[in-house]
Amino acid sequence: MVELAERLGRAASVALVLPLLPRPVLQTTEALAALGTPVPVRAVAKLLGAEADRGPLASVLRTLADHALVWPLPDGRLRMASALHQWWRAPLGLEARLGPLLSDKSSDELRKILETLGRPLGKTKQDRFDQILEHHRDASAVRALVDAAPGDVRTLLYGHAERASAVGPAGSTRYADERWATDRALLVRRHYGSRTSMPAEVTLALRGPDWRAPFDPLPPRPDLHRLTVAEVEGEAAAMAAELTGHAAALLAECARRPPVLLRTGGVGPRELARLGKAAQCPEPVARLVLACAYASGLLAREGETLPVTAAYDVWAAQEPAERLVRLLRAWWTLGRTPTHTHDPAGRPLPALETAPPAAEAVLTRHALLTAAARLPVTHGLRDPAALGRLIGWHRPLAVEHPRDATPFAALVREAELFGVVARGALSPLGAALHEHGPGGSAGSADSGGALADSARRLLPSAVDHARIGADLTAVVPGVPSARLAAVLDSVAVREARGTASVWRFSADSVRGALDGGSDERAITEELTAVAEGELPQPLRYLIRDTARRHGHVRVAHAGSVIHGVQPALLAEIASHRKLARLGIRALTPSVLLSGMPLEETLTALRAEGYAPVGEEADGTVHAERVERPRAGTAKAPALPRPRGPRTGPAVRTDRAPVPDLAALAAGLLAAPDDPLDGTPYLNRTEETLAERCPPHLSRGELRRLTRALDAERPVTIEYAADDGRTVTHTLSDPFLDPPDLLGRCPGELSERAFALDRIRSVVPD
Known part of the structure; x- marks a missing residue:
């Protein structure tokens, strides 16, 4: 339980969950960070302008508790995970409190501030410090002081409080105005040349008692129009069928002539145009199909080409619904938006770009379906592009692409091409994907059930007659x-x-x-x-007419002509058993033919309007069958591990099924040997470490080090070096030899000793 609590409270864990939360949840955490926890629920409700014990705020607080971000204490106050405080540098635009800002000031500087304020000077530095804090905690006194300031200073201070942003560096405003405010500690400059900061007490006082923090419990209401289920299904079926047909044509062209890759990776614009022209497929659709086909193992890199794999032959023989589902599964976990043709800097992107995939794309795709699922069942958006704007409420941390004309325009268009979204509403196929798809709200991969059934209802069986x-x-x-x-x-x-x-x-x-x-x-x-x-x-x-004219002129393989004046000798050569491997054939008693290459002769005769047929060296007709190349393996390509959100570590997009969390929690609560309940240590190694290691190491860190020692597996520690710096070491084959920890660092042949009392932390696996 201790280690679980440590992992949940880590900044990396917080960074993983925040991109999944809607706007009102993030707004509540910002308000809590501004107030400082623990804090009564009513104080949070007052700041947000909401009801404390019911309504949207109660639902938001339950969501935060479910994610181990905010939880109630026995006295009813709310406590927030410490890592979540670090997320907000200036929550609600509030900078540091006055106390920390004045902590470095000298006694003489504090005296000058009190003189300017007209307050008692006090005898000691602490007295002066307390006098200033007492004055600034009185909101009415701060407002009266600012209202009596010169006009430009008053405008500066009220503007700063309303903007909720830091004042720029020295010189960005008039020096005299800033000097008036800093002399009274309404703005504080920590050291020369730094920017000025407005204490949180001053900001709240200037905003007034009626100021409320932003709180949007409901998503924006877009322009809706009434739809029937039949209208949505019809539009979705048409789009899905069109995409499936384009995919079949494009991959058939890849099977006939594999695309050539750029030296830097990816399919270039010239090759992409060739594929699109041959398959009669628009460029955005071609980019989307190539990315999904590669991710699902239908295409594979082989040298400088991108041939289809043996899995393609199975896919091509399947029904349209099965083809669509395979591509749709790949799109759902794709670590990029493949229809983007340019990067944020405006440089053109090849199809199947080689940049590492990003988990933001997966999270945003899931947010799109979440936003569409929240719309009324009988209505859709008049403008489907408004779906992109709804993502901003459901996933405020989702990053928009600067090249999109409207927010997330490319992503919305991809969903429409797949038939996941139709006429501004979530289609039955999209609902099945959102509910049962990999990473959906059900949390487990659909095994061909709901998603496949929905696709079969949407797409009819393949037509086998023309x-x-x-x-x-x-x-x-x-x-x-x-x-x-x-x-x-x-x-x-x-x-x-x-x-x-x-x-x-x-x-x-x-x-x-x-x-x-x-x-x-x-x-x-x-x-x-x-x-x-x-x-x-x-x-x-x-x-009949074409077949009747076909083959009137025959062209045989030939490399040379053998002739002579003695037909009997030529006949002997032609019938010689050891020369049979040469494929010599007599055209007349006096001529043995082995002439021009077959391909050149056929091309020349057909250019003149003839219909010749190729002939093998033994006289049989040469059938011109085109070999269809296949990749050497049918195994799906190994995709790079996607990067996590910009604020945290990597996020897995190929999630395993979520286990029974209630059963796991019950097991943790029932587990013996929990230091939290005072049970004695049962492990001798852990007992020794608890005695020798510094007291600031948590129980979770001690157990982590104990497991590494007992299993003789590598462990990473942060260690206080001789010069006072904290250095990170990864030790293989760790061994406990009190008062030292022995281990071998990477690249070193001999073991090193690390004093247990100088270990600063044990890094998680």
């Missing part, structure tokens, strides 16, 4: 199945994608299928199997 018309087009209303897309791609050219896909047949596209090894009968049977009804007569004629 409507082939007499105009030589094939139309697929919906997402085509992998088999249907493969058949149509082999014999036609896709012209349109999205909610409906269109292919067009031509002589060149049919010839491409024939070049791949098919014949007229095979092509006709494959198209008949996927067509709704009979094949149109114009398409049958096109296939």
Whole structure:
């Protein structure tokens, strides 16, 4: 329990939880920091202008207690975690109290202040100090003093109190005005050249007894309009289907021709434009799909290219809902906003940028769905961009991107592309993601239940039949199945994608299928199997005419020509068993052909309008099949560990399921050998450390060091060196040899001894 309390009270723990709290909770902690704890609840309520025992403030205080940030004492006062005090440097714009500001002043300086104020001078420095404090604690006396000041000084002081910010360095205001205020301790300069500070007592006095700290218990009310569930689902289904179709086309292009990476990492604008043009996919969608596909293991870096993995083949054969869910899971935990095209400095960003992912992106994404989930069920926002402004209330510490036209515009657009948000409201898919997705409010990863079911209800099954018309087009209303897309791609050219896909047949596209090894009968049977009804007569004629002309001219592999005047000798060479590996073939009794390369001959003849067919060295037809490269492993890529919020350590975005916290708490409370209840130490090592180590080490630190010694595992300590500095050492194979702690530092062969009584702290694991 001691160690748990230490960990919860640490600044790193506070920094992890604050980005998850809404604005009224943070406003309450700022008010508590300004008042100083412990403090009565009624004092906090008065400062915030709220009711003490019920209403929003009571709910906020429960939230703070649940997060071990603020808790009530037995006498009813509130105490705040000490690390939370450090978070607010000047809570509510209040700087240091007058006492600390005057603590360095000499007795003569205090006497001059009292003379200016017209107060009794006192005999000792302490008397003078107390006289000044007593005067400034009287708010009416401070206001009367300021009201009697010259006009410019009065404006300066009241403006400072209202702005709730520090006065700038010397020279930023008129020297005479500042001098008037500093002579009366209304502003205090600690040392020459430093900026002046207004004591907290003066600031509160000038703000007046009716001043209240900011407190916004309710989120801002945006402009709403009434929606039906069918309208939201229809819009979400259309967007999700379009994104799934774009993803299938883009990754199919990556399978055909893997993108080339920049030397500095990522996919450059030229390669991104090629992918978008080939897949008929807008650039923001291409960036989003590439990032999610890489994070989910469908793409992998291999040298300077980005080929698909074997997992892509499984993904491409799945239903549209399953494809969408895999990409959506990756987006939910993605450590960046991939549709940002420029960094904060305005420099262009490649797709799949190599910068370390940031946990702020994950937290902001979760905040977006939290804000959307708080909207009325039957209403949506008239302007979906207002969702970004709601994030500022639900997650005030979320960082906006300076390149966004409206707050979090890129993030809102990504949610719309996935169908998570539709028409300014949370879709059923978004609700399932928020409730059951990794890191959602349920706290555990959805195992394919609610999220997958919602996606299946939203997206219909893949279409496995096409409507082939007499105009030589094939139309697929919906997402085509992998088999249907493969058949149509082999014999036609896709012209349109999205909610409906269109292919067009031509002589060149049919010839491409024939070049791949098919014949007229095979092509006709494959198209008949996927067509709704009979094949149109114009398409049958096109296939028949193209197949009839196909192969009239044949081109064989050749490297040289062997000829002579003795046909019998040439026949002997052609039939010689040991020369069979050369693939020599007689064209006529007097000619053996092995001429120009096959590719050059085929290209030249086709450029003139012929339809030649390639031929192998043994005389068989050469089928021109395109090899589809695959990455060497199907394992998902190892993503860099994301950085934590700017105010704290790393935050994990791939959270494990949250355990039963109530059971853990019960176990901690029932555990024996708790120093808090006076039970004697049962561990001899811990007993020895308690006797030898300095008294300022906490019980948690002693136990941490005990566990490291008993398990012989590394431990990090802060140690007082001979010169008085505090140095951090990490010791491997620690050993207790009272009064010393022995261990080996990194890079050192021999052990070193550290006196137990000079250990300042034991750093947590």
